[in-house]
Amino acid sequence: MKPTRRIKLISQLLDLPLIDSDGNYCGIVDDIELEGSPGKKTRLKALLVGPGTYSGRMPGWAMPLIRLIAGDRVTRIPVTRIESIKSFVQLDSKAEALGLNKAEDRVRAWIPEAGAL
Amino acid sequence: MNPLELTLGIMTAVGGFVDISELVFAAKAGSKFGYALIWVFAIATVGIMVFGEMSGRVAAVAKQPVFNLMRHRLGLKLGMLTLLASLIANLITCAAEVGGVAMILNYLTGAPFRLMAIAGALVLMASMWVLPFKWIERTYGLLGLFMIVFAVALVAIHPPWDQIAGGFVPQIPKGLSTKELLIFAYFAVAIVSAVMFPYEAYFYSSGGIEEEWGPKDLPMNKITCTVGFGLGSLLSIAILASSAQLFTPANVDPQLLGSSALEVAIPLGTTGLVIALLGMLFAISGAAVETCMANAYSISQFFGWEWGRHRKPREAPRFTVAWVTFFALALLIILTGIDPMQLVEYAVLFSILVLPLTYLPLLLLAGDKSYMGEYANGPVGKTLGWLYFALISLAAIGALPLYFLTSGGQG
Numbered sequence: 292m293k294p295t296r297r298i299k300l301i302s303q304l305l306d307l308p309l310i311d312s313d314g315n316y317c318g319i320v321d322d323i324e325l326e327g328s329p330g331k332k333t334r335l336k337a338l339l340v341g342p343g344t345y346s347g348r349m350p351g352w353a354m355p356l357i358r359l360i361a362g363d364r365v366t367r368i369p370v371t372r373i374e375s376i377k378s379f380v381q382l383d384s385k386a387e388a389l390g391l392n393k394a395e396d397r398v399r400a401w402i403p404e405a406g407a408l
Numbered sequence: 409m410n411p412l413e414l415t416l417g418i419m420t421a422v423g424g425f426v427d428i429s430e431l432v433f434a435a436k437a438g439s440k441f442g443y444a445l446i447w448v449f450a451i452a453t454v455g456i457m458v459f460g461e462m463s464g465r466v467a468a469v470a471k472q473p474v475f476n477l478m479r480h481r482l483g484l485k486l487g488m489l490t491l492l493a494s495l496i497a498n499l500i501t502c503a504a505e506v507g508g509v510a511m512i513l514n515y516l517t518g519a520p521f522r523l524m525a526i527a528g529a530l531v532l533m534a535s536m537w538v539l540p541f542k543w544i545e546r547t548y549g550l551l552g553l554f555m556i557v558f559a560v561a562l563v564a565i566h567p568p569w570d571q572i573a574g575g576f577v578p579q580i581p582k583g584l585s586t587k588e589l590l591i592f593a594y595f596a597v598a599i600v601s602a603v604m605f606p607y608e609a610y611f612y613s614s615g616g617i618e619e620e621w622g623p624k625d626l627p628m629n630k631i632t633c634t635v636g637f638g639l640g641s642l643l644s645i646a647i648l649a650s651s652a653q654l655f656t657p658a659n660v661d662p663q664l665l666g667s668s669a670l671e672v673a674i675p676l677g678t679t680g681l682v683i684a685l686l687g688m689l690f691a692i693s694g695a696a697v698e699t700c701m702a703n704a705y706s707i708s709q710f711f712g713w714e715w716g717r718h719r720k721p722r723e724a725p726r727f728t729v730a731w732v733t734f735f736a737l738a739l740l741i742i743l744t745g746i747d748p749m750q751l752v753e754y755a756v757l758f759s760i761l762v763l764p765l766t767y768l769p770l771l772l773l774a775g776d777k778s779y780m781g782e783y784a785n786g787p788v789g790k791t792l793g794w795l796y797f798a799l800i801s802l803a804a805i806g807a808l809p810l811y812f813l814t815s816g817g818q819g
Contacts, residue, residue, distance in 0.1 A: 306480040306487070308472065308712050319479070319712035342711070348484045361711045378470045378477060378779050395714055398725035406538055407720040 308379045309340065309368075309391070317386035321345065324367065338368040338380070340391060366390050414628055418636040420549030425640020426647075427695035428508035428665065429501070429602035429752050431688060434644045435662040435671070436817070437595050438651025446575030446645055448596045452603035453641035455796045457633045459767055462774035462785070462793065463609040464629035467616030470779045474613045475709035477779065478769035490769065491710050493762035498607045498703045499734060501755040503741035505696035506532075507748025511665050512689045516682075522743060529739040532697055536731060541618040541717040544701075548694030554687030555643050557672050557680060562646040564675035567653045575649075587814075594810040594817045597803045598753075601760035603641065604800065607702035609770060614705040618718045623783065647671065663749065700738065704731035753816050760807045763800045771797055 309318045322344035327333035342357050343365035349357065357363075366389065374383040386392040437445040463474055470477060479487035509532070510525035517524065536544060584592060621629065650671035655662055662668060665688070672684035701717065707730050708715035714724040721728040742748065771793045775785040785793060811817075 306484060308476045308480075308709075316708075316712055316714050319710075321484075340712070345484065349488065350485075353488065360707070378472045395725050398729055399722055402722045402725050402728055404720070404722050407722075408538055408540055408543070 303376060304335075304338075304380070307376070309338070309382055310379050311382050311386040311389070311391070312374075312384055313386075315386055317382070317389070317391040318366070320380060321365075322348075335370050337370055338373070339365055340368060341365040362394055364394065414631060416546060416550075417628060417632040418639070419553060420546055421632050421636025422549075422553065422640045422643070424545070424549040424552055424691070424694050424698070425637060426552070426555055426643050426691045427501075427602075427605070428505050428692050428748075429598075429605070429756050430644045431508075431647060431668050431692075432662075432665065432749065432752050433595065433598050433602050433756070434647040435651045435655070435668045437599060438648035438653075439655035439660060439662055441581060441592060441595065442652040442656055443571050443575030443649060444579055444581045444592075445595055445599060446572065446648060447578045448599045449603065449641055449645050449648065450576050451578075451799075452600045453637060454792075455600070455799065456604050456608060457637050458789070458792045458796055459604070459609050459770060460612050460637060461630055461633040462770055462789065463613035464616050464621070464633065465626060465783060466770065466773050466780070467613045468621035468625050468629060469623055469781070469783045470773070471617070471622075472779075473617050473705065473709050474610060474770050474773065475706045476712075477773050479710055481772055481776070482769055487710065490762075490765050491706055494606050494610070494706055494766050495703050497605075497755070497759045497762050497766075498699045498706075499737060499741075500751060500758055501605060501607060502696055502699035502703070502734060502738040503746075504748055504751035504755045505692050505699060506735075506738045507742045507746075507751055508665055508692040509689065509696060510742065511748060512685055512692065515666050515669070516685055516689070525739060525742045528693070529735060532693055533732065533735050536697055536701070536717070536735075537721060539717075541615065544697060544717060545615060548690055548697060551690035552687060552694055554683055555691050557676070557683045557687055558643055558650065558668075559646045561672040561675050561680060561684075562650045562653075565650065565653055567649055572645075572649050575645075590810060591814045591817055593806065594814045597760060597807050597810055598756045598817065600800065600803050601756045601763065601807070603644070604763060604767075605699075605755075605759050606763055606766040607699045609767070610706055611698045611702040613770075614702070614709070614716075618716050626783065665749070696735075696738070700731050700735045703734045704728075753811075757807055757811055760800070760804050762804075764797065764804050767797060767800060 304320055307320050308316055311317045318340040320338050322339035323335060324337040324339055325333050326336040341364040342361040343363040345357055368389055372382050372384055374381040467473055506529055509528040510521050513524035513528050514521045647668055654671055654674055669681055669684040673681035704727050708727040713726040715727040716724055773779055775790055777784045
């Protein structure tokens with residue numbers, strides 16, 4: 292995506308699912324990173340993915356439960372990796388190339404392959 | 409529209425419509441109030457048709473299941489609250505369904521209840537492991553068609569059809585005391601909850617994504633929801649009507665799940681009884697699988713994990729762990745020794761409390777043109793949607809007071 296395109300950050304981007312170039316779900320836009328300074332234009336720099344970003348958005352008591360269920364990692368996705376924004380954010384790379392598959396892979400190692408049609 | 413797919417879709421919806429709470433509350437409602445609560449079943453069925461159609465449409469058009477978009481629409485905090493509420497409601501419901509499966513296996517084999525709970529849960533989990541989504545949905549839905557024996561049994565006892573037809577007209581029986589009126593209201597709320605359980609819309613919507621629906625599938629979605637759910641609901645009404653005809657004059661209060669099966673045994677004998685028990689077993693098993701999967705869908709979609717049973721378990725690892733965990737938790741709840749019939753009461757009560765919270769995002773999404781474009785809710789969809797939202801909100805407000813005032817419908 293061109294970094295100059297105008298978007299409404301909250302209503303158009305925050306909390307949208309991410310889909311990688313293979314069509315797999317690989318996270319949610321949990322937070323965003325901006326660049327700019329007072330008096331200058333503010334630009335979207337990166338998407339932040341992972342429950343580690345929730346601390347500013349959720350009450351403190353909920354965090355231990357969230358950490359237990361979903362962990363507390365944060366992965367940074369540069370804005371240039373965004374291909375399009377619709378009802379989901381389409382990325383132009385595979386999840387593994389962006390570091391978005393680590394938790395899935397860790398759990399995958401415990402799941403047997405046998406038996407499923 | 410492929411006629412074979414459409415027929416299978418309708419049959420699956422019919423066979424998968426009835427679950428343990430509908431079985432229990434239909435039989436109890438018939439024995440306590442005759443045909444006077446049929447209209448509540450009818451109104452609630454139109455409600456699940458409306459929200460079911462919306463959830464299928466959102467899946468087909470936005471290509472995203474409800475929980476994915478719900479978090480985007482409601483924000484993280486309210487989204488998390490909705491997630492927690494629906495997870496708890498679905499877990500209690502799943503535990504009640506597992507308990508129901510164990511009870512029926514106990515009736516059929518005479519083996520101990522707890523052993524049957526473990527065996528039943530293991531078989532269901534194995535089926536979820538082995539079968540891909542379409543087969544899971546079709547297997548339980550089509551086997552649930554054994555439930556049609558309840559309609560056959562109703563015809564066989566020659567009920568007063570004019571009185572049954574009269575039950576479709578909204579009414580409150582005359583001459584009820586205040587206490588009986590409160591029980592009537594409690595049953596009405598419980599039936600709305602049982603028919604419109606929150607897991608149904610989430611499972612249906614995620615199923616649409618699993619089967620890769622697109623706008624071309626919208627007519628099939630509409631027909632499946634209206635015809636399939638409508639015919640499915642008629643089975644619940646048949647259970648209610650048989651109960652009214654057979655149990656009310658005899659002063660029988662069908663407290664147990666097996667009482668419903670007796671409605672078939674009386675006119676059709678042992679063969680009918682076995683068919684009824686098998687129908688109940690498959691229908692309740694299907695509901696157990698659906699509630700468990702609905703929870704795994706919700707949590708996976710909320711956190712953006714890989715999900716779906718069109719993929720092999722290893723291809724959506726955290727989704728797999730989620731459904732295995734929820735099923736194990738449901739089994740553990742049953743193994744504590746809690747009465748499954750009590751769990752049905754809790755499931756119905758908790759579900760109605762969270763129903764407005766779970767259906768509001770769906771209503772907002774289906775009416776949002778930025779997601780839905782030309783397929784957003786029209787005037788009819790909007791009116792019906794908000795009307796039903798007001799109805800379930802009213803039922804949610806009244807549920808707790810009615811539960812305590814009537815001791816859970818016991819009076």
